[in-house]
Amino acid sequence: STVFASTNFYDPQPVPVAAQENAVSISISTLEEGKLNKFTYDSQGVAVNFIVARLKDGSIQVALDACQICGAKGYMQEGEMAICKNCNAPIDMTTLGFGGGCNPLPLEHTVQGDTLIVPARALAEATGTFR
Secondary structure: OOOOOOOOOEOOOOEEEOOEOOEEEEEHHHOOEOOEEEEEEEEOOEEEEEEEEEOOOOOEEEEEEEEOOOEOOOEEEEOOEEEEOOOOOEEEHHHOOOOOOOOEEEOOOEEEOOEEEEEHHHHHHOHHHHO
8 A cells, every 4th residue: 555645635434325215315515515525335245435525616526436547446635636546646526427547437326405316226336346
């Protein structure tokens, strides 16, 4: 594992979430603005990690805590950038979930009012990335 001399990195522990009615629901108002929030979902024994950012403009960015290139190494945050833990690639938080390169892989989701909803099926489909 890589050790960083800087203490400016923000890397919260993933919060365990469970599905109810085939979806994970997260209250958006509980998410700290401008910070990377991490969650982990147990899909038949495989921990599927995902990230959510509530940006200053009010937008919600959702993605798997993994990318196509580096796999499930995950991300941390420095300032307003997400940083790949494997290769240190900086990712603009406004593009989380767009995929491609080292950008976090997209994760299907919807926002209804103050609630972020992630289908359990979408998390189950991601288990291959986290095995």
